[in-house]
Amino acid sequence: MRTTLIGSWRLLAISWRADRRKTLAATGLMVAGTVGGPLLALMLGLMTDAVISGHVTAAVWYGIAVAALAVVSLTFAHFAHIFYTELAELAELEVVRDLILLTNGSEGIEHQERAEYADELTVLHRESRGLIGALESLFGILGLVLAVVFTAFLLAALNPVLLLLPIAAVPPLLCGRWAESRIDRAKTDTATPTRIALNLFRLSTSARFAGELRVFRLRDELRRRHLREWERASRGLVRSYGRAAAVRTLGQVIFGLAYVAAVLLVVRETIAGRRSIGDVVTVIVLATQVNQQVTAAVTLLATLQRMGSMLRRFDFVRKLVAVDHPVPVDQAPPERLSSGITLTEVSFTYPGTGEPVLTDVSLSLPAGASVAIVGENGAGKTTLVKLLCGLYRPTTGQILVDGIDLRRIPAESWREHLAAGFQDFVRFELLAGQVVGLGDVPRIGDDGAIADALDRAQGSDVLRQLEQGLDTQLGKSYTEGTELSGGQWQKLALGRALMRENPLLLVLDEPTSALDPQAEHRLFESYAQQAEQLRAGTGAITLFVSHRFSTVRMADLIIVLRDGRVVETGSHDELMRRGELYYDLFSLQARAYR
Numbered sequence: 001m002r003t004t005l006i007g008s009w010r011l012l013a014i015s016w017r018a019d020r021r022k023t024l025a026a027t028g029l030m031v032a033g034t035v036g037g038p039l040l041a042l043m044l045g046l047m048t049d050a051v052i053s054g055h056v057t058a059a060v061w062y063g064i065a066v067a068a069l070a071v072v073s074l075t076f077a078h079f080a081h082i083f084y085t086e087l088a089e090l091a092e093l094e095v096v097r098d099l100i101l102l103t104n105g106s107e108g109i110e111h112q113e114r115a116e117y118a119d120e121l122t123v124l125h126r127e128s129r130g131l132i133g134a135l136e137s138l139f140g141i142l143g144l145v146l147a148v149v150f151t152a153f154l155l156a157a158l159n160p161v162l163l164l165l166p167i168a169a170v171p172p173l174l175c176g177r178w179a180e181s182r183i184d185r186a187k188t189d190t191a192t193p194t195r196i197a198l199n200l201f202r203l204s205t206s207a208r209f210a211g212e213l214r215v216f217r218l219r220d221e222l223r224r225r226h227l228r229e230w231e232r233a234s235r236g237l238v239r240s241y242g243r244a245a246a247v248r249t250l251g252q253v254i255f256g257l258a259y260v261a262a263v264l265l266v267v268r269e270t271i272a273g274r275r276s277i278g279d280v281v282t283v284i285v286l287a288t289q290v291n292q293q294v295t296a297a298v299t300l301l302a303t304l305q306r307m308g309s310m311l312r313r314f315d316f317v318r319k320l321v322a323v324d325h326p327v328p329v330d331q332a333p334p335e336r337l338s339s340g341i342t343l344t345e346v347s348f349t350y351p352g353t354g355e356p357v358l359t360d361v362s363l364s365l366p367a368g369a370s371v372a373i374v375g376e377n378g379a380g381k382t383t384l385v386k387l388l389c390g391l392y393r394p395t396t397g398q399i400l401v402d403g404i405d406l407r408r409i410p411a412e413s414w415r416e417h418l419a420a421g422f423q424d425f426v427r428f429e430l431l432a433g434q435v436v437g438l439g440d441v442p443r444i445g446d447d448g449a450i451a452d453a454l455d456r457a458q459g460s461d462v463l464r465q466l467e468q469g470l471d472t473q474l475g476k477s478y479t480e481g482t483e484l485s486g487g488q489w490q491k492l493a494l495g496r497a498l499m500r501e502n503p504l505l506l507v508l509d510e511p512t513s514a515l516d517p518q519a520e521h522r523l524f525e526s527y528a529q530q531a532e533q534l535r536a537g538t539g540a541i542t543l544f545v546s547h548r549f550s551t552v553r554m555a556d557l558i559i560v561l562r563d564g565r566v567v568e569t570g571s572h573d574e575l576m577r578r579g580e581l582y583y584d585l586f587s588l589q590a591r592a593y594r
């Protein structure tokens with residue numbers, strides 16, 4: 001009940017924030033529409049008595065009142081609906097915006113690794129579509145409360161025993177609430193298979209994976225898996241829907257018996273001459289309305305309860321996303337790096353996993369240096385990069401930027417001083433210029449800056465191949481969209497990484513994996529120049545992760561990772577002289593290319 005009440009209050013607040021005038025209008029219309037019902041029952045009774053006693057004028061006026069009230073109760077709800085729909089659209093926009101902010105506006109991305117976060121988000125996405133129904137239910141309930149009070153008053157005036165009729169409405173309400181909470185629990189229990197089934201469906205229908213799916217003949221396998229997960233989810237849901245329906249029916253049967261008893265009571269009093277025929281008409285109509293009110297209340301409360309649960313889920317997700325700050329966040333990042341970035345005994349374990357991915361990493365990345373991180377697959381290179389970008393926080397140990405604990409620098413401010421090209425870069429389906437310009441949003445329309453960044457990323461050739469240059473729409477989602485090759489997308493992503501002119505840290509995580517050897521070579525020459533400029537400008541560190549040792553050797557400092565530990569650091573020459581892991585990896589690759 002608490003969840004429903006709090007949820008209703010919050011829903012009303014969302015609606016009020018969205019549009020006060022429309023909220024008031026919708027409430028007024030709904031209240032008038034629902035109170036019209038019991039009034040109509042009263043007028044019908046009075047009209048019947050007027051007809052029987054031969055008071056024609058009174059009967060006509062009562063008849064007009066009945067007609068007017070019938071129009072009010074039948075039509076006002078429709079007018080109110082127009083307002084709800086608009087309000088619900090605005091409210092849904094607010095909820096969707098909150099969802100996007102919750103997912104992307106947080107400090108780190110730890111929460112996105114957690115299964116319970118993904119499950120809650122799956123349910124939230126689905127439930128947020130029900131806002132129109134929820135708002136309608138909320139206003140409907142407000143009107144119903146008034147209608148029930150008014151009906152109870154009229155029934156009590158006829159015979160106080162009839163007040164038991166609304167009381168008999170309590171069992172269906174309780175049964176309805178119980179049923180709804182079972183359904184809610186079933187949704188949470190089945191969120192994991194639902195999410196997996198949705199992912200498999202996306203995988204099976206996405207054009208991006210179509211080639212691989214066909215080559216490996218995965219269609220049937222994916223379909224089988226999708227079906228299995230879907231059946232797991234729907235079996236749980238169907239079972240809970242069945243139980244819920246049985247319990248709801250039980251509640252309605254209890255009320256039905258009370259309804260029959262109430263009508264029989266008034267009929268008996270009328271036969272005994274203590275009541276008029278008009279009273280019987282009034283009671284029959286009122287009792288029918290109580291039945292409708294109860295059925296409506298059960299349905300509306302169920303919707304509200306569902307919405308209350310959705311808003312509670314929001315709070316749960318907010319808590320998951322919230323980051324506790326063990327140290328005050330009170331430092332600005334330096335405008336220029338003077339000493340560099342230091343890691344002291346940094347260890348990191350991904351949320352929800354037991355094994356550390358990085359262990360006791362202590363490093364000094366000097367200001368202005370170009371640094372390469374190498375190591376076998378799974379050694380922890382990308383994880384280290386993500387820690388430096390502030391996407392995760394070390395489980396233990398510290399990262400210091402010119403002596404300032406990174407945790408004390410607001411995440412947003414730190415990221416403003418980063419430029420990054422990731423291994424799993426995003427293929428934004430936008431205009432080509434925007435795909436690059438997103439790297440520095442304030443300059444997204446600055447064609448000169450975009451062309452310059454692309455030039456430094458050795459990606460100007462991509463532009464020349466596009467018919468409308470920077471204004472070419474990219475992506476297969478558009479009929480007119482141009483699709484690019486993997487390497488072309490990567491060049492644009494690199495251009496995006498180079499849009500920011502004065503970063504403190506330029507991160508390039510396998511920036512050349514999709515490029516041909518010539519393009520790669522030109523790119524690294526260009527990086528060397530940029531690293532030089534950045535060194536002179538902001539003292540920035542250029543950090544890149546690469547498996548290609550011919551490029552790695554250019555770095556001032558090479559860090560060799562193995563199983564999450566730093567096993568060697570030094571320049572290419574130093575590491576070659578040492579003759580350990582770096583020497584082995586380098587020699588192996590050199591032999592393979594010979």
Ligand SMILES: Nc1ncnc2c1ncn2[C@@H]1O[C@H](COP(=O)(O)OP(=O)(O)OP(=O)(O)O)[C@@H](O)[C@H]1O
Nearest residue numbers: 113350353357375376377378379380381382383384
């Ligand atoms: N999001 C994640 N959740 C849990 N474990 C993860 C996650 N991402 C990576 N790992 C694990 O962390 C380890 C290091 O991964 P990481 O991506 O940092 O390696 P890498 O050195 O960059 O590898 P590669 O050269 O293949 O890109 C791997 O064992 C991987 O399974």
